[in-house]
Amino acid sequence: MNPAGFVAVLRARWIVVGIASTLGALAGVVFTLLTPTTFSSSTQLFLTTPGWGYPTTLGNSDSSPFQGDQFTQQRAGTYTMLAEGSDFIERVAARLGESGFHGVEGLSVRVVPDTVLLEITGTADSADRAFQITNAASAEMDETVRRLETPSGTLIPIVQPLTVVTAKPASEPAGPAAIPNVLLGLVLGSAFGATWVTFAAARSRKFTDVGRLASWTGLPVLEFVRRPPVDDQVDSDSRGSFARLQFNRELIGGGSGARESPVLVTAAEEGPNSAYVAQGVAEASSALGYSVVLVDCDFRTRRAHVEPGVTDIVLAHADLEEVLVPARLQGPARLTSGSATATPEAVLESESFRRLMGTLSTRYDRVVVFDSGGTEYVDSGRLVQVCASVIVVVESNSTERQTLVGKIDDLRLAGARIEGSVLVGNPNEHERRSAFVSGTQDAAAVSGAVGTTDRPTPPLEGDTRTRRSRRKANT
Incomplete structure (x- = not known):
């Protein structure tokens, strides 16, 4: 079907497309109403390399600050994988005085692209709960990195996390996002309606x-x-x-x-x-x-x-x-x-x-x-x-x-x-x-x-x- 024919079909069946768009928007509204309200709290850890970039090592290309950043970015991916494991979540739950995974499922750790920043976000059904999860996860991540990155026989870790953004209780809900949900439903409904009328017209024997x-x-x-x-x-x-x-x-x-x-x-x-x-x-x-x-x-x-x-x-x-x-x-x-x-x-x-x-x-x-x-x-x-x-x-x-x-x-x-x-x-x-x-x-x-x-x-x-x-x- 050529573009002119597609436009002609949409003009002839615009009511069907309109109904599909309306139903899609209503589906977005219903989804928003049925989704529980959530709150989020975030903190950021800056991954430093204390042994890199001292005056005595600036002349060494293998110990330059640039090499330190490259090393840290490679290590950061490993930290995010560790944060997804059940052992890490259990330790965070232990810091909160709980056992198992209840209340800690809303935890995410990611690397801010092209940086050495580690962002930790806790999500829960209340602002205080999200704030507590974020602080517990930040403390556990700090301890885990120091333990793993400190060579045997030394006291200074190769990679040392420093908190640069302190977690705060959320002042407003993080979800559900009503407007994006409605717009997404509208777009999907319109696309479905347009696809349906086009397919029907292509298969129609009228x-x-x-x-x-x-x-x-x-x-x-x-x-x-x-x-x-x-x-x-x-x-x-x-x-x-x-x-x-x-x-x-x-x-x-x-x-x-x-x-x-x-x-x-x-x-x-x-x-x-x-x-x-x-x-x-x-x-x-x-x-x-x-x-x-x-x-x-x-x-x-x-x-x-x-x-x-x-x-x-x-x-x-x-x-x-x-x-x-x-x-x-x-x-x-x-x-x-x-x-x-x-x-x-x-x-x-x-x-x-x-x-x-x-x-x-x-x-x-x-x-x-x-x-x-x-x-x-x-x-x-x-x-x-x-x-x-x-x-x-x-x-x-x-x-x-x-x-x-x-x-x-x-x-x-x-x-x-x-x-x-x-x-x-x-x-x-x-x-x-x-x-x-x-x-x-x-x-x-x-x-x-x-x-x-x-x-x-x-x-x-x-x-x-x-x-x-x-x-x-x-x-």
Whole structure:
């Protein structure tokens, strides 16, 4: 996944990342509340080398102060290892008048980097207790070093500890550190959330961007269109996308793709997307000066069939002139699905339906047809027999690959010529709303092509359609 895709995933799933970050911060708060309060007290011992650096030895490189420091730093590592042993801790406990390790576990001895300082820190549940542990450990370390570093037959040790920082009772708790714990939880939660959504997106078989849609289907992505509003009507924000979609149809067809009529608009999943995109395509064609009719062949949706339409014409219950809704202003004429029927397949396969579509193709420059979408029924395969081309609608973050592949296979088995696909989603799911992506491009090129048609639609060379008057339907 490239950086642009990663950012797009985070923008689309920011709620999940936010929830994970919040839970991480809350975990830090809980950890802080459950952690016992502790106090610390520290002291520092300076490890001197009394036999090094006297005036009588300054001229000897083996007895210089520098060599003494090197020797002490090497020895200091041994002292810290001794302090970690059970024998040392037992002796510290004996100085405190106790036996065993109780209360002395919070003892640490370390060498201050690049120095000859030995830092001893005692930690306990009270300031006084920490102070006592530190003093006892300091005294025991002083005695241990002197005993080990005093050669036999002499009174002066090679290494002599001197207290340079005296231990004091702590004035405030050393832990738990509330702010670092919360920040750590926040960072870990954010990292987990970002990793999870990225991994989920990488393994997801749903289409989230035009690049994935083009590479998986091999079809051109004609346009990205915002998700339909509540009333499923094309609004001002979507008209520009549908105008680009219409231009892209002409572009990939060499000026002939969008001239083929009728065109079927069908969605991979059942729902309102087919009708929404079909309406947008019809209005965009009408805005170019064509006479257009929008035909509703959605006989499956459970909705009230209150107006006569296609089924009434096919079953000879009404004439075309009686049920056709004429065009208004620059909009398309409309033909509703008509009265409910128990056998939609019989309507679509009838000779009357074929004659109806032929009549509409003769009267209008453009005939845009839509169905209920989905793969449960084979209405799309039946409509392909009377339509010249097909536009497949895919819903972002909803349509799965298996569903779309099944839809495309069914259409191709029926002999459909698929112009391309249209991705429907929320504008914030993509960095750019418009996209014209050829299915033959690879994923990297696809990402770079997004938004290349986000500009006013130019007319094709030699195309004078926008300057001619509308041809009225012969109704």
